[in-house]
Amino acid sequence: MHLNTKDILSVSRSLTGFAKKRKEDIGLAPDDISFRGERKMDQVVLRMVDYDAKDFKEETIGDIQTVLEHRKNASVTWFNIDGLHDTNVIENIAEGFDFDKLVLAEVMDVHARPKVHDFSNCILLSIKMLQQDEQSGRISVENLSLIITDSVLLSFQERRGDVFEPVRERIRTQKKRIRNGGTDYLTFALLDIVIDNYIYIIGLLGEKIETLEENLLTEPKKSVIDEIYTYKRKLNFLRKNITPAKEMILSLSKVESEVIKESTQVHFKELLDNINQAVDASETYRDILSDQLNIYHTTISTKLNDIMKFLTIFSVIFIPLTFIAGIYGTNFEVVPELKYEYSYFIMWGVMIVVAIGMLLYFKKRKWL
Amino acid sequence: MHLNTKDILSVSRSLTGFAKKRKEDIGLAPDDISFRGERKMDQVVLRMVDYDAKDFKEETIGDIQTVLEHRKNASVTWFNIDGLHDTNVIENIAEGFDFDKLVLAEVMDVHARPKVHDFSNCILLSIKMLQQDEQSGRISVENLSLIITDSVLLSFQERRGDVFEPVRERIRTQKKRIRNGGTDYLTFALLDIVIDNYIYIIGLLGEKIETLEENLLTEPKKSVIDEIYTYKRKLNFLRKNITPAKEMILSLSKVESEVIKESTQVHFKELLDNINQAVDASETYRDILSDQLNIYHTTISTKLNDIMKFLTIFSVIFIPLTFIAGIYGTNFEVVPELKYEYSYFIMWGVMIVVAIGMLLYFKKRKWL
């Protein structure tokens, strides 16, 4: 696998986005409808899906008037807004739907934590939507806000491209469950997909981590450590986005409101099971990564150990031999041994005995 | 003990199964009855055990009709389904028993976490069933789902072969307790065996870990580290399957439903004690493994220390001696000492004094 630095940077940039506050945003009134994020597309796009058990209509619209007309119908209207930078559009919505200004100010604050707020005429919830680009492998984060009213569900996204195609498909083709449900069931369907994507993305990362494991056992290279830390950072990034969503889903499953029917509550409980599964999986992979780091370090230090042992044994054996040779390389006039005919061979004999003796000593101390 | 790589892989594959989601499963409707797992057997097998205090019948059946007939009887019917891939069978059951489609969709989702859901006409619960093959030592995981109704208990397994033989035996032979109990008591009996198997499997692993401990104290080899990490991985795998079951059992012991009699509640409390024991044991072995890792590292570094010390002392003693010999190996024309008759012997004397002096110095500094 190839890890380019862009890959790492894309993660850390998101990480940055997660916590920073611009100096000029400090002290804004809480109901100040101004966009506090990074503009991610040119033009705000409004899309509407309107359906009931029998009929179904899907269109891209120019202004919110069409939506407001559907407001009093019995049919369910899903109104999706891509792009948050155009304050006019947002203010029109606030007025058209008679929302508290606070509601839309919170929609604009794309860096906030996932949350559920129960207002008098609607429920606001937000969650981070994660998407992995199939080709580049990059993971993008986007804040998704949902405003749930009796007959209209408004969804706000930072840019085009979302994970909701399967829901649209189900609305188009399948006449049964989703067509009979209300905005609360639609909310569940959307959140379900967001969380399914969490599990999917963690699973992809997990697959790479497990592949790494096999390499680690067979041949630990230095690049492994970089990979481990890259995965660790990615995983931390995922966890920081997923874990707060758990709180949100928990709050959601406890909200008491007329907007949410009892029959939908059981589905929210299922969401809780799913988000728990995502969190569990991320914990598991964190443990695995941490074990991998330990295995790597153990392997490395075992190797250093081996090298040290080899050095010791090798040099320690030659040190006395070289010393002996040095002794008989001295130029003293009187060195009795030098005269004796077999001295040279005796020296070799002594050397061999010393060398074998030391080897035996090391064997005995279990250093070999 | 021999650890083959297959052994490790079988564990990590299961680990994979624990968290992954297939791309095509994202966005399925929650009541979509489609099998989301891996097909583990050819043919769905339906088995039925029907009993009351007096009578007892056990048979393999072709379709669910036989079961539906027993439905209104006072007798308890245990209906076991091995294999989940045949959507027709599952849909027949849903219709026959008049279950919400959601119930069976959840049964099909074999990767979900252990859970208890209380529906209007039944209770659904799922738990991971662990089995250890006596010969290969491999641990297999399977999702077990139970649907509890007034007079019928449905159990869904991914493949043939389960751990419930002792319960069947008790139903066959023993006329007392289990024959007088209802589906709730049968549920308890099944869960009890699943949890007993948790304790048993952890115990088997624990035995190996403790054997390792004794080796560790006597003779630490490099293979030990591999074993420790293999056990660690196995234990993590067990923990990830067992710990969520604890939550499930806790929820179960709090469920208020007509299906569960008060006299059975005390048994559910006992299940909680047992699962706590399993979790405790796994925590204990985790601590032991972590201590073993530390002991290993300490032993290794102590050994390295010894080797380093030996090297230092050895080479440090010979360094000045070799230097002295070198001095008198120079070819200067005027080196007064070379002429003196006893120089060579004096050199030896000096060398011995230096060597002993250094040894004493090391002794003093407690390096020996």
Next chain:
Amino acid sequence: MHLNTKDILSVSRSLTGFAKKRKEDIGLAPDDISFRGERKMDQVVLRMVDYDAKDFKEETIGDIQTVLEHRKNASVTWFNIDGLHDTNVIENIAEGFDFDKLVLAEVMDVHARPKVHDFSNCILLSIKMLQQDEQSGRISVENLSLIITDSVLLSFQERRGDVFEPVRERIRTQKKRIRNGGTDYLTFALLDIVIDNYIYIIGLLGEKIETLEENLLTEPKKSVIDEIYTYKRKLNFLRKNITPAKEMILSLSKVESEVIKESTQVHFKELLDNINQAVDASETYRDILSDQLNIYHTTISTKLNDIMKFLTIFSVIFIPLTFIAGIYGTNFEVVPELKYEYSYFIMWGVMIVVAIGMLLYFKKRKWL
């Protein structure tokens, strides 16, 4: 202090006992009265103490008939059973006292966690009883079960020999508090002693740990590390037995039953204080041990550091000197310096200058 391997093994064997399950015990009916432990004595021994404010009787009895007679009296009867392997005796008790079979099945399960179960006509509680042999220093564990009824307290032990002598003595001599109390007060008195023994045993271990500390500061030997790990294992063993007892005592202090008078509740609160003290102490010693390990490692690595520094300085000083001597040991025909009369002395001078220069350099870099 001498640590024999038996000492270690006795601990780890108990550890084993803590978590294992025998294959043949899986799937037993919950009310199956069969002994699931290790038989620890030959013959079941039944002892009875019967007392009220005025009278007092203590005897070893042959069958449970004597106890049953005392059942309806106003006096308090403490009936102690040593040895659980004789199923007949146990079944007689179940019938005689009209207990649910479950009650005695739980008594037989000596590996279960400490627990309190509130049955219709009695309260069952179990706790681990720790005893330290004064001479060998071995710690033995035993499961103690108490069944509390209106007028009879049944205590079940795995073998003879317990920690309750002081209570018997108080019953024999002291006419006041305990003689006026009921079975609930007697329960408190027994549990109090069990917990006092926890504190006592932890204290003994703690004393050894603190002694170790002093050795560690003055002279760290290799054996120290073995001692630390032995203590760690012992402490873990104690903690695993003591910590679940805390939950049990907490449950007990919340039980609402006619059997337990309000005046006794305050004593149960005191038990909670005591068990908390035991748990605190064990946490403290765990922290101390972990600090000791760190100190040991720091000391060892500091020592290695010193040795490395010495080696470096020593060899680094001699390396250039030996090189110089080597240069003038060459046999080239033309080496101008060799001819010069004072060359040898100049060489010495150069060598001394080099050596001092290097020492100063090391001084400057604070390596000395």
Next chain:
Amino acid sequence: MHLNTKDILSVSRSLTGFAKKRKEDIGLAPDDISFRGERKMDQVVLRMVDYDAKDFKEETIGDIQTVLEHRKNASVTWFNIDGLHDTNVIENIAEGFDFDKLVLAEVMDVHARPKVHDFSNCILLSIKMLQQDEQSGRISVENLSLIITDSVLLSFQERRGDVFEPVRERIRTQKKRIRNGGTDYLTFALLDIVIDNYIYIIGLLGEKIETLEENLLTEPKKSVIDEIYTYKRKLNFLRKNITPAKEMILSLSKVESEVIKESTQVHFKELLDNINQAVDASETYRDILSDQLNIYHTTISTKLNDIMKFLTIFSVIFIPLTFIAGIYGTNFEVVPELKYEYSYFIMWGVMIVVAIGMLLYFKKRKWL
């Protein structure tokens, strides 16, 4: 980036201020109005802002008389006191507003933890106000106390200079939300800014930490470790000030009092979201720093490894060669090889073979 020691000291001095108690302050009566902090300005400055939906007045006043006059008006009065050392002023306020002496004694205790106390005629709350000097980068902490009554909000600061300018600006210019709100909304506005500053300051630190990360991956220098520890200390300092504020905000959102209108409660909930975001961010950066430390250590030890390997290979190759040369440097009278004409060349040959042999051996053991 340059880290001067003053920077570090300024942090640790604040840390000191966080926990110390002066000997002479022990045993003061709880309602003793004496200043327990460090005097941070010469003269107490009293500022008043008085507004309602229509009118607005802002002035620096000499004594509290002016404020007391506004007390009964319908308008909201924000009375800010910079400097707490003048006991007279404080006592005048206590009398003028008829506060319990305890209220102002708590205001004076600037080292206390963030808290909310609900008194009969007012709510007292305190929080740490963090400010970062744009130029020096120093972070200053100051205790901010707010006393909320029906129509007057009193804010007490230790010195001039605060973070509230945006609120004043909103009061001056914007006639809408804040002008219509009461003292409770003003409280929210002030706390909102304090918490926004937490997020902002953590973000600034986070930016430096992330920059560090990039350096760490490309070229790890020794100075990096100092930076990491400096950031760690700064972050700990921030966390210790921010985390207790979370408890305070949580308590505040639960206070039931007439002073706080229900419409403001929703804003307090938003504060909780914000402080959670700050705490999350600080946790994230703590994890990142801890990872960075690990990466640093891994990099360093990998480098040491490389050096060790090089040393081993190099010296191990030359050790036998030098030994061979030493053998033929001996001066024995009979060394047969010395006479042979091609000996010298054969020696070279042997040496080359030995060297290559060893290189191959290292290659085989994967040390190269």
Next chain:
Amino acid sequence: MHLNTKDILSVSRSLTGFAKKRKEDIGLAPDDISFRGERKMDQVVLRMVDYDAKDFKEETIGDIQTVLEHRKNASVTWFNIDGLHDTNVIENIAEGFDFDKLVLAEVMDVHARPKVHDFSNCILLSIKMLQQDEQSGRISVENLSLIITDSVLLSFQERRGDVFEPVRERIRTQKKRIRNGGTDYLTFALLDIVIDNYIYIIGLLGEKIETLEENLLTEPKKSVIDEIYTYKRKLNFLRKNITPAKEMILSLSKVESEVIKESTQVHFKELLDNINQAVDASETYRDILSDQLNIYHTTISTKLNDIMKFLTIFSVIFIPLTFIAGIYGTNFEVVPELKYEYSYFIMWGVMIVVAIGMLLYFKKRKWL
């Protein structure tokens, strides 16, 4: 700073006192009034302070008769007992005040954890009183028990000398708050001082720890590690005494009893703030110490790294040079180079080239 071993021992002795149980104390009846501590003074001293808003009396008394007379008065009587070893005195008090024997048995158990027990006619509470000797710096622990009744507060200390002088002074001089308060307010005043002393003592230790930090950054010596561990032990000792007090104060603030007036409850809440501050500070210093340990280890290993690098480079440069010299020190009859006139100078040239080459290589690999 000088750390004598006595200092360390005084701490560990206290640590011992914290957890040990004497063999002979096991199985004492809970209402057995026998002293379970170490006798710390010769003679029990009884002191009485009696006051109301108008009058005030302070005296050392011989027996408890004087106190009993004041019992029915409206005035508040503070009765202090120094020394617990005289069982007669204690039993007289129990009888005189008609306390349950249990109350005074708990007072005698000086090793118990801080706690609050609510009896029918009194409230018993105990807490550890820490005092630091100004000169020796030793910290002493003492168990303080308070019995609160309507009109009398009994305080039991193990020895003379306490931290309550400021309270006595306030009673003597100040006629206001404390003179108007009851025994509950007096209780608050005493506990407040005990907790203020916690904060003060932690602050003193913290100051030393912060001083250490500065030394650590400039010049890490080996003694530093001893200091860190000594502080760690001291801090652990403080934490183990302070943390359980938090639970006690929390329980106290929830006690519902006629003895404690509502107006005093707000003060107990303040105590909770203070004890939280103490606990926070101790956590902070623990983190700082743990960071310091890490910094120390990093510094040490960086230094070792430097030394290793120096050794490698130095020896690796000389190894081939010495080898070359060795080659030409051989005594072969035919070594062509030896005859050539400029060989010696060429050898020098080659050596210099090799040395420079290696330096460049190290530079390239960034080892220099």
